[in-house]
Amino acid sequence: MTAPVAEEPRFLTYPGARRPARHRWVDSYGVRLHVCEWGDADGPPLFLVHGGSDFAGTFDVFAPLLADAGWRVISWDHRGHGDSDHAALYSWDADVRDALSVLDSTTPDAVPVVAHSKGGGMMLQLAEALPYRLSKLVVVDGLPSRDPAPDVSDHEHRKFTQKTLAEWLDHRRAAHINLRKPGTLEELARRRKRMNPRLSDDWLRYLVTIGARRDPDGWRWKLDPAIRFGGFGPWSPEWSLQRLKGLKVPLLGLTATVEEEMGWGTNHRALLPYLPPQAEIIPFENTGHFIHIEHPHRVAELVLEFLR
Amino acid sequence: MTVFLQHNRVKLALHTLRDGTGPRLLLLHALGDRSPERVPAELEGWPGSIYALDFTGHGSSTVPAGGGYTAEALMGDADVGLAATGPATVVGRGLGGYIGLLLAGARPGEVRGVAILDGPGLAGGGDRPGPAVVRGVPGALSAPDPFALVELGSDLRPREYVRRFAVLATEHSPYANPVAVCGRQRPAWLEAVLEVPGVVEEPLEAALRRFAVFG
Numbered sequence: 001m002t003a004p005v006a007e008e009p010r011f012l013t014y015p016g017a018r019r020p021a022r023h024r025w026v027d028s029y030g031v032r033l034h035v036c037e038w039g040d041a042d043g044p045p046l047f048l049v050h051g052g053s054d055f056a057g058t059f060d061v062f063a064p065l066l067a068d069a070g071w072r073v074i075s076w077d078h079r080g081h082g083d084s085d086h087a088a089l090y091s092w093d094a095d096v097r098d099a100l101s102v103l104d105s106t107t108p109d110a111v112p113v114v115a116h117s118k119g120g121g122m123m124l125q126l127a128e129a130l131p132y133r134l135s136k137l138v139v140v141d142g143l144p145s146r147d148p149a150p151d152v153s154d155h156e157h158r159k160f161t162q163k164t165l166a167e168w169l170d171h172r173r174a175a176h177i178n179l180r181k182p183g184t185l186e187e188l189a190r191r192r193k194r195m196n197p198r199l200s201d202d203w204l205r206y207l208v209t210i211g212a213r214r215d216p217d218g219w220r221w222k223l224d225p226a227i228r229f230g231g232f233g234p235w236s237p238e239w240s241l242q243r244l245k246g247l248k249v250p251l252l253g254l255t256a257t258v259e260e261e262m263g264w265g266t267n268h269r270a271l272l273p274y275l276p277p278q279a280e281i282i283p284f285e286n287t288g289h290f291i292h293i294e295h296p297h298r299v300a301e302l303v304l305e306f307l308r
Numbered sequence: 309m310t311v312f313l314q315h316n317r318v319k320l321a322l323h324t325l326r327d328g329t330g331p332r333l334l335l336l337h338a339l340g341d342r343s344p345e346r347v348p349a350e351l352e353g354w355p356g357s358i359y360a361l362d363f364t365g366h367g368s369s370t371v372p373a374g375g376g377y378t379a380e381a382l383m384g385d386a387d388v389g390l391a392a393t394g395p396a397t398v399v400g401r402g403l404g405g406y407i408g409l410l411l412a413g414a415r416p417g418e419v420r421g422v423a424i425l426d427g428p429g430l431a432g433g434g435d436r437p438g439p440a441v442v443r444g445v446p447g448a449l450s451a452p453d454p455f456a457l458v459e460l461g462s463d464l465r466p467r468e469y470v471r472r473f474a475v476l477a478t479e480h481s482p483y484a485n486p487v488a489v490c491g492r493q494r495p496a497w498l499e500a501v502l503e504v505p506g507v508v509e510e511p512l513e514a515a516l517r518r519f520a521v522f523g
Contacts, residue, residue, distance in 0.1 A: 029444040029455075030373025079374070088317040089364070089376030093459060097375070100443065125437075162476045165414035172384035173391055175316040226316050233380055234469040239437050 011185060014206040016296065017060040026076070028101035034083035035076040035102055039067025045106050046307070048075040049099065051117025051142065053195075053223060055082030057210035062292045065300035076102045080224035082211060090227060096122050096129070103133060110135040112307055116292065117142045124243045131248050138252045138303050141289050143244070143281075144237035145270040160232035171228055178225040182218030185209070197260065198288040241274040251279040252306045254299065260288045310368065315388040321368035322389055323360045330356030331420070331520050332396035334389055336404030339429025339460055340452045342367030350512055351399065355520050359396070361389040363407075365453030375444075375455025379432070379463050383410040390418055397519040399512070402427025403460055405491070409501065412487060413473030416480035421519035423512055424498070426491030433462035435496065467500035478506030483522045488515035
């Protein structure tokens with residue numbers, strides 16, 4: 001984990017942000033996962049799942065709002081993300097298996113889950129594979145209806161050309177020597193801004209102090225350089241849509257209405273034919289992909305009401 | 309002779325089964341298998357050097373922790389092998405045949421031709437996801453990796469997706485008919501590949517004779 005950075009004290013805090021009360025590690029079949037917890041350790045567990053290229057620290061404002069309502073809020077860095085191990089292999093199925101390892105490390109009981117972006121798709125798969133494991137599901141701009149979903153890497157896109165394939169393979173040939181590009185804290189925040197244009201500069205600078213590490217030649221995002229944004233592979237939003245039909249747990253879906261680089265472009269009307277009867281979908285007007293960061297209090301209110 | 313090649317965090321074993329000059333051949337094994345120790349009888353007639361690669365989690369290659377196998381990662385394995393051997397004909401059994409096809413689509417200038425043979429792991433998981441296997445499997449960290457058997461045995465191969473690789477191979481290869489189907493198994497994706505103009509069905513011997521001329 002990133003040690004406090006004395007030289008950058010002004011970015012170590014953000015209004016409303018609170019670092020986790022506890023950190024622990026979970027061994028998922030040899031891959032070490034970094035787990036964060038906010039709130040009372042004896043409270044009922046509530047899981048938060050981040051999206052592709054993100055990390056648990058992105059919940060630093062949202063999670064405390066849920067923790068302060070009495071929940072033991074638990075999140076983790078996916079393999080290759082944040083402070084979790086960089087793995088030899090990455091796949092959607094491995095991410096779902098890792099998620100189950102974190103759930104199993106906490107409780108054998110059915111648990112409520114709030115999942116953002118790709119995390120939502122992962123949880124729909126978990127809900128299909130082991131329906132008894134979830135009690136309620138909130139998906140924050142992670143319900144499918146567009147192809148491809150932009151934050152899903154490597155194995156999950158279908159559209160590709162010979163050029164993109166060759167570029168991907170060139171990247172793989174050099175993966176063992178690749179490093180993320182170093183930069184100042186400000187530069188990393190600016191790079192992130194290109195992907196997250198609606199998020200404030202102060203918030204992005206704060207994220208750098210958690211999601212990046214400082215090497216002698218500058219700051220680098222901790223995300224495994226072997227993980228590439230975008231890609232190709234046999235994936236279809238239709239598969240997740242079909243899963244939606246069979247979902248048995250209550251579902252609350254929050255959808256963005258402003259298209260963004262990392263957004264899923266979910267059209268909530270296109271979702272309607274696939275929704276199970278117990279589902280509720282709430283579109284957020286004039287809001288981008290990171291709904292829980294743009295409107296943490298409103299999303300927390302909705303989630304707490306839904307979990308009641 | 310065996311050399312180890314680095315593919316991300318995995319060391320891949322590349323075996324030289326026959327050293328020499330002339331056209332190169334890269335052999336890719338089936339799911340759960342490993343490279344043979346000697347030149348298989350059906351490749352005896354090949355006029356040049358012959359190499360065989362152990363995929364991640366197989367043979368003498370690294371067995372990584374925690375699974376996460378995809379056919380695309382194994383295509384990366386084969387491509388790292390191809391970078392070491394130089395342009396080559398690829399012969400693949402079962403899963404290795406599927407991976408060889410992907411590689412032929414991605415590197416049409418370096419794969420002289422691919423011969424797809426019957427064998428374990430040729431079919432994969434079909435067109436759509438089935439019941440997902442998400443828990444771990446016992447016996448991991450020994451080859452063949454049980455995670456590989458489960459994940460690559462159920463790896464999805466939608467027809468349109470796979471067909472695209474065959475189209476890229478036939479359209480971008482400087483050689484005629486670079487994809488040869490030499491076995492009898494016909495999973496749905498392979499039926500779709502056979503519909504692509506330029507993909508041929510022929511005995512392995514005939515395919516090797518053609519590919520050897522490509523150098």
